[in-house]
Amino acid sequence: MDALTFQGKCAVAFQRVPTPQLKEPTDAIVCIELCGLCGSDLHPYHCREQGLDAGTVMGHEFVGRVVQAGAAVQRFLPGDRVMSPFTACCGACFYCRRGLTARCERSQLFGWVEGGAGLHGAQAQYVRVPMADGTLAHLPADVSDEEGLLLGDIFSTGYFCAENAGIAALAAAAGGTAAGDGAVADGDARGPVVAVVGCGPVGCLAVLAARELGAARVLAIDSVPGRLELAQRFGAEPINREQQDPLAAVRAATGGRGADAVLEVVGSPSALRAAYDLVRPGGTISSAGCHTEPSFPFSPVDLYNKNVTLKSGRCSARHYMSKLLPLVQSKKYDVADVISHRLPLSEGVEAYRLFDGRAPGCTKVVMRPWSEAAAADGVEA
Structure with missing residues (x-):
């Protein structure tokens, strides 16, 4: 599949990488229809914290459709339109039950692989979602891809x-x-x-x-x-x-x-x-x-x-996604007005350059991993 990968300080690459596979019966594989570039992506990009492994798929904002669901997944079926928070969560531990999903006892951050361990990200055509029942949320028909992506993180x-x-x-x-x-x-x-x-x-x-x-x-x-x-x-x-x-x-x-x-x-x-x-x-x-x-x-x-x-503290985005969904559905606010650049994933290297450089007029970048023809056919380009 196509993906944006970390290659060292201030360096990402658009390249082919292996398509993710189910690892646990609670996993789901999501075909990504829209992914985002977030300000917090710039921390690993600049190596402000301990560096990611070279080849890590970047990104943690996405919406898409389930294409595979593990045998233990109960809430989602292939074809379901979904949105996700930027961290995976179980939905059942002490913290998740209290709405503090950011501190789930089994939390994993999308787009963070270090020392061979971690979870690849969502600036790609597919992503593996651990603990799918706790992590994912259904994306209603009256909520756009862009609105769903914003719910998963910055809104x-x-x-x-x-x-x-x-x-x-x-x-x-x-x-x-x-x-x-x-x-x-x-x-x-x-x-x-x-x-x-x-x-x-x-x-x-x-x-x-x-x-x-x-x-x-x-x-x-x-x-x-x-x-x-x-x-x-x-x-x-x-x-x-x-x-x-x-x-x-x-x-x-x-x-x-x-x-x-x-x-x-x-x-x-x-x-x-x-x-x-x-x-x-x-x-x-x-x-x-x-x-x-x-x-x-x-x-x-x-x-x-x-x-x-x-x-x-870190936002418990999975909790707030459900809380804010009715507000987004009301169309009271045009939250997608924060998006300034809509690009194909193939232009992701330039997207990082624009976003990191705070180019004039650049506020929020979203990217589509599929060509219009490939998306319509439902097959990998």
């Missing part, structure tokens, strides 16, 4: 980040107005004021989630005009950090206090430090960015002296 992650910040509780305590209404002129909004650090695709969907959960105002901070424009379309007030001081802007919007909650979705020390500076005393920082540094850019004393709550 769930953006919503998780906003929910983790306690925005709904803050809105209820303030007796706030419905999401999307304005704020009082003196900076005392009728509901929480939320700052979002980073306006990539996760940040833009975090903006949407914050509004949905009851934020009165959402201030979105970035330096890329196109991303700020997209955040504004999702309901944010854009702050270009190269043209104005974000701290001054946030304080001006909050009577000098700082944001009630800050959503950090970048995964860099400077972004997390900015979140600390922007949050008001007694506020909450919700960090969904993937951090690989060995220490925080602030100290425990800093948190103590400001009475700040810091929440972090």
Whole structure:
């Protein structure tokens, strides 16, 4: 099959690799109809963590159709249209039963093979899905491939980040107005004021989630005009950090206090430090960015002296997929507006170059592994 594989630091290749096979009776093989390029794919791409094995199939965002189901798979049959979270999960352990599917006792991350062990990814024509009954979800006919792919990772992650910040509780305590209404002129909004650090695709969907959960105002901070424009379309007030001081802007919007909650979705020390500076005393920082540094850019004393709550962690995407599916089906929001580039998988090497280089207008890249003719025939190209 065709796939994008890791070849070393900042190097991927489009090449033929063996098609995955069932290994366990709980596995399924999915023919991928759409896969995505995620910001967290850039961590192994840059070898920011321990490196992947050369030849690892990259990627963890996908939708497709089941083509094989192991003998123990009960919920899915060949031909079923499915979506998947970025980590496989059993659906039955202590953590899965509590909605913390990201910490499943048997969790595996798609696109991570190290020392010969792990799970190949989804930037390919086929993928093996372990624990298919717990991992996969049916993709209804009224949900597009793009919407299903976003549910499996970045929409769930953006919503998780906003929910983790306690925005709904803050809105209820303030007796706030419905999401999307304005704020009082003196900076005392009728509901929480939320700052979002980073306006990539996760940040833009975090903006949407914050509004949905009851934020009165959402201030979105970035330096890329196109991303700020997209955040504004999702309901944010854009702050270009190269043209104005974000701290001054946030304080001006909050009577000098700082944001009630800050959503950090970048995964860099400077972004997390900015979140600390922007949050008001007694506020909450919700960090969904993937951090690989060995220490925080602030100290425990800093948190103590400001009475700040810091929440972090990997999104339990399988849990949020089910939770957010009705919202996507309602068509209240055009979540697929975050997608800027739709390419064939054969152009995946260039896709990585564009995405990594933050090319103008590049926010979210999705790729189709099959030619239109091959997809129509249902056979491998």
